[in-house]
Amino acid sequence: MLDPDTVRRILDEALRNGGDLAEIYLEDRTSLSLELEESQIEHALRGADRGAGIRVFYGDTAAYAYTDDLSSKSLLRAARSAASAAKGSHRTQVLDFTRCLSPLEFPIEKPLDSLSEREKAKLLHRIDQAARGYDPRVSQVQAGYLEYRQQVWIYNSQGLWAEDDREIVEIRIAVVAQDKGIIQTIRSGIGAQSGLEVFDRIDPLAEAQELAQSAVRMLDARPAPAGEMSVVMGNGWGGVLFHEACGHALEADFINQGSSVFAGRIGEKVASSLITLIDDSTLPARRGSFRFDDDGTPSQPTILIDQGVLKGYMWDLAEARKAKARSTGNGRRESFRYLPLPRMTNTIIAPGDSYLEEIIGSVKRGLYVKRLGGGQADVAKGDFVFSVTEGYLIEDGKITAPIRGANLMGNGPAILSEIDMVGNDFEMDKGFGRCGKGQRVPVGVGQPTLRIPKIIVGGTE
Amino acid sequence: MDYLRLAQAVVEQVSRKGVEAEALIMAGQTTMVGVNKGQVEQLSQATPKGLGVRVIKEGRMGYAYTSDLSPQGVEESWRDALTLAESADPDEYRSLPQPQPIEEEDLALYDPALDTVPPEEKVALAKEVEEAALSLDPRIVATIRCTYQDEAWHIYLANSRGLADSYERTVTATYLRAVARDEKSQVAGLGVGLSNFYGELDPTAIGQEAGKRALELLGGKPLGTQRATVVLDPFAGAELLFFISEALTGEAMQRGRSFLLGKLGQKVASEAVNLVDNGRLPRGYASAPFDGEGVPTSLTRVMEGGVLNHLLYDHYTAQKDGTRSTGNATRGSYRHLPRVSPTNFYLEPSPLSREELIRGVEAGFYVKSTLNTGGINPVSGDYSVAANGLWIEKGEVTKSVSGVTVASTLGEILKNITVIADDLRFVPFYGSTGAPTIRIEGMQIGGK
Numbered sequence: 029m030l031d032p033d034t035v036r037r038i039l040d041e042a043l044r045n046g047g048d049l050a051e052i053y054l055e056d057r058t059s060l061s062l063e064l065e066e067s068q069i070e071h072a073l074r075g076a077d078r079g080a081g082i083r084v085f086y087g088d089t090a091a092y093a094y095t096d097d098l099s100s101k102s103l104l105r106a107a108r109s110a111a112s113a114a115k116g117s118h119r120t121q122v123l124d125f126t127r128c129l130s131p132l133e134f135p136i137e138k139p140l141d142s143l144s145e146r147e148k149a150k151l152l153h154r155i156d157q158a159a160r161g162y163d164p165r166v167s168q169v170q171a172g173y174l175e176y177r178q179q180v181w182i183y184n185s186q187g188l189w190a191e192d193d194r195e196i197v198e199i200r201i202a203v204v205a206q207d208k209g210i211i212q213t214i215r216s217g218i219g220a221q222s223g224l225e226v227f228d229r230i231d232p233l234a235e236a237q238e239l240a241q242s243a244v245r246m247l248d249a250r251p252a253p254a255g256e257m258s259v260v261m262g263n264g265w266g267g268v269l270f271h272e273a274c275g276h277a278l279e280a281d282f283i284n285q286g287s288s289v290f291a292g293r294i295g296e297k298v299a300s301s302l303i304t305l306i307d308d309s310t311l312p313a314r315r316g317s318f319r320f321d322d323d324g325t326p327s328q329p330t331i332l333i334d335q336g337v338l339k340g341y342m343w344d345l346a347e348a349r350k351a352k353a354r355s356t357g358n359g360r361r362e363s364f365r366y367l368p369l370p371r372m373t374n375t376i377i378a379p380g381d382s383y384l385e386e387i388i389g390s391v392k393r394g395l396y397v398k399r400l401g402g403g404q405a406d407v408a409k410g411d412f413v414f415s416v417t418e419g420y421l422i423e424d425g426k427i428t429a430p431i432r433g434a435n436l437m438g439n440g441p442a443i444l445s446e447i448d449m450v451g452n453d454f455e456m457d458k459g460f461g462r463c464g465k466g467q468r469v470p471v472g473v474g475q476p477t478l479r480i481p482k483i484i485v486g487g488t489e
Numbered sequence: 490m491d492y493l494r495l496a497q498a499v500v501e502q503v504s505r506k507g508v509e510a511e512a513l514i515m516a517g518q519t520t521m522v523g524v525n526k527g528q529v530e531q532l533s534q535a536t537p538k539g540l541g542v543r544v545i546k547e548g549r550m551g552y553a554y555t556s557d558l559s560p561q562g563v564e565e566s567w568r569d570a571l572t573l574a575e576s577a578d579p580d581e582y583r584s585l586p587q588p589q590p591i592e593e594e595d596l597a598l599y600d601p602a603l604d605t606v607p608p609e610e611k612v613a614l615a616k617e618v619e620e621a622a623l624s625l626d627p628r629i630v631a632t633i634r635c636t637y638q639d640e641a642w643h644i645y646l647a648n649s650r651g652l653a654d655s656y657e658r659t660v661t662a663t664y665l666r667a668v669a670r671d672e673k674s675q676v677a678g679l680g681v682g683l684s685n686f687y688g689e690l691d692p693t694a695i696g697q698e699a700g701k702r703a704l705e706l707l708g709g710k711p712l713g714t715q716r717a718t719v720v721l722d723p724f725a726g727a728e729l730l731f732f733i734s735e736a737l738t739g740e741a742m743q744r745g746r747s748f749l750l751g752k753l754g755q756k757v758a759s760e761a762v763n764l765v766d767n768g769r770l771p772r773g774y775a776s777a778p779f780d781g782e783g784v785p786t787s788l789t790r791v792m793e794g795g796v797l798n799h800l801l802y803d804h805y806t807a808q809k810d811g812t813r814s815t816g817n818a819t820r821g822s823y824r825h826l827p828r829v830s831p832t833n834f835y836l837e838p839s840p841l842s843r844e845e846l847i848r849g850v851e852a853g854f855y856v857k858s859t860l861n862t863g864g865i866n867p868v869s870g871d872y873s874v875a876a877n878g879l880w881i882e883k884g885e886v887t888k889s890v891s892g893v894t895v896a897s898t899l900g901e902i903l904k905n906i907t908v909i910a911d912d913l914r915f916v917p918f919y920g921s922t923g924a925p926t927i928r929i930e931g932m933q934i935g936g937k
Contacts, residue, residue, distance in 0.1 A: 065744060068578035071826055074569040076555040076562070092533035096556035106535075113532040113608060145576040167745045204868060206745055213746070213868040252873075254896060254935035255714035285525060286631045287668045289675065346530075367531050401863030408633070408668045408677035411892065413875040415863030435864035437875035437894050466634070484711075486864065486873040486894025488933045 029054050032125050034100055035183045038082065039122045041107035043185060047084040047091075047114045050107075050122070051184040053322060054080045054098070055364040059176035060145070064152040065168065067160070072145065079364040082106050084114040088350045094364050123187035130192075130319035130326060134312055136223035140175045140197060143224060148173050151199075151232065158233040159203045162240035165247065167211075168204035169236070174219075182324035190324035196221050196315060196470055198460050199232050205243035212246035212432075214239050214399065214417055217460030221470075222313045230458060242399065242418050245430050252419065252434035252487025258394030259436060259480045260387055260422065264455040265400055267473030270305060271375050271463070272403035272412040273440040274298075278332050278340075279358070279370040279465075280347035282407045289410035289441055290338060298338045299444035302380050302478075305333040307342055309357060309373035315459050315470035316373035323359035323368055330356045333444075344370040362467035369465060374472035380450025387449050387479050389425040395485060396420045396427050397436070410440040413486075435486040443480055451477035492516055493655050495558070496647040499542060503567045504649040508574070509545040509585045510567075511648040511782065514538070514558075515823045520608060522615040522637040529612055541823035544570040548579035554824045582808040588652040591778050591785045597771045598658040600686040603641055611637050614692050615663060621696025622667040622680065628707065629700045633677060635665035639687065644777075652783040660774065661687045662917065663695055669703035676709070676877070676891070678702025679724070679858065683917050685772050706857060706877050709891025711936040718853030719895055719932040720846070720881065725856045726836070726924030727916035729865065729872070733899055734766070734831040734922065736867035737791055738817070739806030748870030748899050749797060758795035758903035761839070766791055766801055768816050768832035775921035781820035781827035789815045791834075795903075803829035835923030838913040843926045846910045848884035854934060855879040855886065856895060870899040894935035905930040 030038075035052060042050040056078050063071040079096040080103060091113035093106040143151075152171040159169045175197040182190045198219025205212050218235055220226035261269055274290065282288035290298065299305075309327035311317050318327050323345035331339045343351075344359030347370050359368035388396060396419065403414030413435045420427045456474035463471045496512040503510035516538035523531040540563060541554040551574030555566040615637035623629050639661040647653040664681040680699025682690050721729060736747035749757055768786025770776050779785050782804055789799050802810070803818035806829050818827035847855070854876070861874040873896040879886045897905075908928035915923040 062576065068580060069576060070578070070580070071550065071552065072573035072577045073552040073554075073826065074566075074573055075553065075824055076557060076566070077824075078557055087528075089529045090531045092531055094533070094535045094537075096537055096539065097558075109534050113534070145573065149576045149578075204745060211745065211748065211750065211868050211870075213866070252896075254894065254933045256935075256937060282633070285633060285668075287633045287666075287677065365535070365537065367533060404860045404862040406677060406860055408666070408675050409877075409891070410675075411860060411875065413860040413862065413864065413894075415861075415873070417863065433864070433866055433869060433871045433873065434896065435861065435873040435875055435894055437860065437892070439892065484875075484892065484894055484935050486875065486896045486935045488873075488896045488898070 038107045045111045047086040049085040051083045054181040057178040062173040064171045069149045081364040082110045084110045086114045122185040125189040128190045138224040155236045159236040159240040162237045163244045165205045165207045167206035170202040172200045188324045190320040192319045203239040203243040207247045214243040219459035220313045249430040249432040251489045252431040254487045256482045258391045259483045260396045262398045263477045265457040267475035272405040275372050276405045277407045280341045280343040299336045300447045301336040302450045304378040314374045314472040316472040321357045321359040322361045325355045325357040327357045342370050360469045366467045377475035379454035379476045382449045391422040394422045413437045438483045449479035493645045496645045500647045511543040513541045514645040517642040519640045524615045539823040542567045542570045544574045546574040548583045549574045549577040585648045586804040596776050600659040603659045603687045617692035618696040621693045622700040625700035628669045630670045631668040633666040637663045667699035667703045676706040709889035711892040719929045720855040721927045723914035723924045726927045727922040731919035731922040732865040732867045734834045738829045739800045739802040740829045746868050757797050762795045763837040764792040766834045770833040773833035775832040780816040781818040784814045784816045786816035833921045838911045838925040839909045843910040843912050850881045853881045897932045
């Protein structure tokens with residue numbers, strides 16, 4: 029995007045007041061989104077975000093400036109702005125850049141532009157028809173299509189030169205069903221870091237019908253119970269449980285601050301021996317994957333918990349510098365407008381050996397969570413919640429009545445130790461997850477079905 | 490560059506293609522400071538800008554934005570919007586609003602002095618906030634994301650019906666979580682301050698608020714599962730009201746996405762409930778002279794004495810219902826299409842003090858902080874959150890509570906609001922929603 033000489037001039041300028049390390053992050057993102065509701069395409073939007081962020085480290089401090097104007101003049105101005113905030117003690121030389129190459133391939137079979145905008149719009153119409161055609165009680169359908177291509181170039185004064193090219197595509201569907209004054213809504217999505225071939229693998233029309241079926245079924249749902257009970261978490265997207273229950277608390281910024289319940293506990297048993305938790309940014313086609321993170325560190329799998337024992341945290345460059353640790357390639361940012369933070373990528377629980385029937389059959393009275401909404405975590409207390417959008421009672425080992433949405437709440441460290449059955453039915457989510465920690469980035473989760481012997485269900489009965 | 494001229498030029502150029510056109514340009518300045526343990530962790534500065542172009546061609550709407558304001562970037566953008574309109578479906582109600590006279594009044598949104606505050610002073614302020622939290626009590630051991638942030642925006646809007654207007658606004662904020670720890674527990678408490686005027690932020694009060702909110706929750710224990718009176722403090726109240734407000738737009742009603750569907754004109758809440766949306770609230774975080782499509786903002790009395798009297802409208806949803814826009818087309822930035830949503834939305838306070846409200850509670854759960862994602866649903870009306878707080882016995886706070894859920898439905902909650910205090914506070918994490926302390930009867934608590 030920029031020639032190395034220009035980059036060098038900018039980094040030199042950024043280091044003119046001293047500093048330990050200077051970096052430039054260049055981004056070119058183009059996006060398309062289409063939104064359907066009321067059976068019509070209402071919004072069609074294209075966006076272009078081009079810009080650069082310049083960061084100067086001096087000690088544990090990062091001075092940052094960004095610009096959405098990529099002219100040399102404007103980039104040099106941003107470099108001066110970052111430099112003016114930096115107060116380094118020594119001059120740092122900008123080394124020659126060596127391009128880092130990644131062995132990872134994220135193949136694209138059907139490029140995003142192999143369908144026209146109109147054909148993409150038609151796909152949303154077919155989704156709408158599929159959901160409405162399922163049952164007359166389906167009263168509204170929202171369907172959104174989003175694609176973007178994000179190209180990034182990262183250079184730093186230690187000679188780092190990394191490039192990445194990330195293409196994300198997703199379809200989000202919400203189905204509203206209405207009958208006798210009761211309204212229920214179920215939302216989900218499908219997507220991938222790939223081309224449009226993801227919609228050959230997961231049929232959006234079948235997904236729409238499945239959501240319609242769930243929404244209609246939820247019309248008969250009884251209010252959820254309140255209080256402590258056993259919960260069986262479904263596989264796939266159910267992995268958001270771990271994302272919230274312990275994932276955030278294993279991000280290095282909370283560890284360095286000393287605010288996480290897991291700070292200083294490496295080597296300790298923090299979970300049931302059945303639990304192995306991995307964050308892996310190298311998985312092909314997954315939303316949380318990349319070749320290089322937004323600090324330019326190569327992606328890697330990181331074992332966080334191995335058979336119950338805490339093995340590691342997720343580090344980005346800034347937090348690793350503070351603790352004299354090595355980055356695990358978890359530095360991510362929403363765009364050039366933000367500094368990177370340590371973030372999860374694709375967070376997965378390794379499979380166990382229990383069968384689904386066995387897990388359900390073992391519960392006398394509890395809840396089967398088939399579909400989860402989002403979740404939230406309090407890293408200091410270790411508490412987390414997530415909302416159940418489709419759940420069923422389990423009575424005497426059998427799935428019975430659907431129950432209306434309720435939050436489940438638990439304490440991460442407590443729940444981790446208590447999990448007593450892990451299924452053999454590992455699955456990744458369908459590729460629409462997004463995590464917000466002040467900045468939004470795409471993430472993946474995956475897990476087998478598992479049993480939590482007791483967790484608080486926030487119902488009304 | 491004269492951005493209003495540029496916005497008008499884009500509109501003129503696009504409308505020559507026989508379409509309705511609108512151009513929004515935003516140009517601003519931002520600073521963000523993060524401190525930890527007395528050290529600056531980050532200091533970020535920028536001057537962002539960008540253009541959003543909306544095109545309506547025979548009722549079909551296309552939108553494109555760019556941060557590249559070069560002649561080439563601008564042209565690429567409006568051409569994209571034109572092309573995209575072809576992919577959208579026609580809708581007879583889709584059009585751009587006529588310019589309307591805008592009342593000249595000072596909404597106190599812009600602090601010209603912010604521009605003259607050097608970054609070092611902002612860093613010092615953020616450090617002061619953190620220090621106020623850490624020095625409050627030895628049990629305060631850390632802070633999470635202690636941040637100072639400001640933005641100054643110049644907003645220019647033009648459309649092919651002849652609208653060409655601009656305004657400017659500033660916002661300054663600081664926030665943090667303070668972590669309190671004793672032998673048995675660790676809790677984080679939130680402190681936040683926000684003002685259009687830099688000089689009005691009180692670093693000591695904000696830092697101490699975070700510390701106090703953490704300390705009072707130390708050692709919390711769950712309650713037994715029971716039905717009980719619940720008191721929501723303004724943070725939890727604002728969260729509740731934010732989700733209720735989402736069900737009160739013309740859009741939510743027209744599309745059957747509201748738990749109050751078909752209830753316009755009916756009594757849906759207790760007498761005590763008066764809900765107001767005021768886009769012209771002086772110093773309001775969401776105030777502006779005109780909304781995201783140029784319609785003057787206004788004050789809308791959504792609920793009066795518990796009766797649902799008015800909905801919130803943008804131009805499109807108003808056309809559809811044959812009424813006037815209430816000036817509720819909001820947009821996060823030039824990267825977003827206008828969407829109907831609340832401005833400064835709040836529950837009107839009463840003259841009763843918070844202390845008196847608490848004193849009147851025989852036994853109840855005083856909710857100070859919640860965790861929620863998707864547990865409050867403005868479509869189905871379900872309400873379920875995880876909560877921490879204090880137990881009230883005979884009008885006095887007796888112990889700290891944690892690890893429980895609180896549930897009801899939004900419809901029941903509105904009917905069961907019995908007492909409202911005088912301490913209205915706007916909480917910026919949920920749009921610009923304001924709540925006083927609220928007492929609600931008969932909520933379900935889930936615990937041990």
